[in-house]
Amino acid sequence: MYHDYPGSLSSCNMISVVIEKYAPPGNGLGFYQDKAVFVPQTAVGDEVLVRVEKEKKRYIIGRLEEVVKPGSKRRKVPCPHYAECGGCDLLHLPYRDQLELKQEMLVQVLAGAGIQAAVNMVAAPSEFHYRHRALFRRDLETGEFGFLRRRSHQVAVVPDCLVLAQGLTNLLKKFAVSPDLPKKTTACYGLASVNGDFAAAADNGRNYQAIPGIPETVTENYGFGDLELAASGFAQANPAITRLMINDLRQYCVDAREVAELYGGSGTFSLPLATIARNLTVYESDSAAAARGRRNAARNGLENVHVVSGRVEKKALPKALDTLVVDPPRSGLQPVIIEKMVKSRAAQLIYISCNPATLARDLARLKAFSNGFTLDSLSAYDMYAGTTHLEVMAVLKR
Template structure:
């Protein structure tokens, strides 16, 4: 394969470093802005190429020794080669790049709120089990890399990993994947014996119960700031919380709206949302099990002052944003874990007469290129 020398100019969406050599635009994973590298091209199409690092000729000032011994082999983290301030700066650039290219939106530098701890923060994990091997997929592979300890996991989850490894070594696990979640007190595994147990998280005075298999934000250290920003400053008669999960945003919204309707496709999550509302004495929230696209096309979605949506990484279903635009809510709060999907949808909303009042990002996923962004819009 062809080998080239180049300098990484910046970090772009998907966490790749971008550099230029021999008339090619080359994307390189696991790089840091300012690195001088020797790379081997792994893929080329016309003037675009992808490469892997063969040698770091001159390290960037941002480059550090990764805190995890599995980094580079494990397919999980892809930012551990950068110090934490550089990670935050890269995420700000990634969001700005996506907004400009896909949304035609040119904002000043996007603020990224730092995680209080860039390690030991993660409260959820999914491990692959192959015989006595327990870990994550190897980078760019479906092979499993055996992991004894993961530095981004909360301490209770590393305890859980040890338990799963012990069960696998004794042959008592007959499954190929284990989901795990933890709060400050305990961990729960998605095994037949443990899945009926609940975990709990306190957010802005509300107590939420969830399971290891139900969606809940993985970084509890930033949840309160995220929820406060996404729901703050809104009030009125009716709000919709789309992709509501277990009611994380629904319950705070209920304090400032006469009625809040949470919409969620998962039957497990919707039952937990109802239970969480009842346990917290929230009587003005109702929950509908439905696809979001179907609900926003129904009469029940009409006359909302605010629509808050928090879609999965794959984004909203095709046609959903167009239906939200037809509803003409006074305000929209869009929570997104994919800047490209957010930019795509913001472009539609701005063309329909909405303006961005505020936009802020939250680093829920340190050591990876992923980032949570919240855009708050109003109808102009």
């Protein structure tokens, strides 16, 4: 069956498209008449029936309605919830193809900002059950927790989610038997350690609250001592990939002595950096995370760590400085931070990013300074297999 609806799209809203390539952030791209058509959850070679969601002069955004003839790049989807659950976007592709697609997307996003770079792509040790941190939404009618459905604010309940670590599956099981939740809980952050322990924090849309009977923190260990992490604060989602990132970070910093770490969180990268540096100054705006960072350093006997609490925009960087490590939120670096870094005496900058778009923007801003940093290498880590998300580490030198 091969549908086609020639003529004006205003008279119909279904079209047939053959997917020819991929386009950021993980769409299949085909053509209808002279317009590009972007369709999520499609693979190169697919013949698909597409519902038109938005039509512009040059392009169409579509929703996959039916795979009429699967392309050779499509695999049998390993999750029964894939069509309805909005948690994953690439499960229809074999893992190797997911990596290729993400690498290509990153190269395209960087090129769009005028950055030409070879990307060293680091595969996830495991495609499934890797995810140790997640935001679960609560269905206010049934009280059940799950992920948002695709293009919807409704909740898809997925007790057997393929990407969750065992600890988070156990947390969902605990929630299934009427937990004692704080009033007005609309969502919950779950965090699991590698040894299977879990922690949670309830979200009522305004702040986080403890859940009676469920711990607020877990203890993780990435090989540099015990690290207390809180469900209400930031923690890396994939410990196996985090370990690979830490190994690479330590190699880049092998000669680092005076180090400033901006956006340090509870100390995931601080502990390994502190075993190399003479002095490590960590900046973190969340006072609870900064306090945890101090405790994590102290419990591991790292006296060379100095944690500065508050927004880094308002703080001075150390005068003696050879290496900067930054791991900002998705919004990337404020221009004032870029200026501070360029004015500092650091000879090396390691930029860890979870958002290729803001990373590309910031690399272009850094490049615009005549005495700025030049990109030396760039690695992308598949922190979130099955999704279009990536973690990137860029190494820049003066």
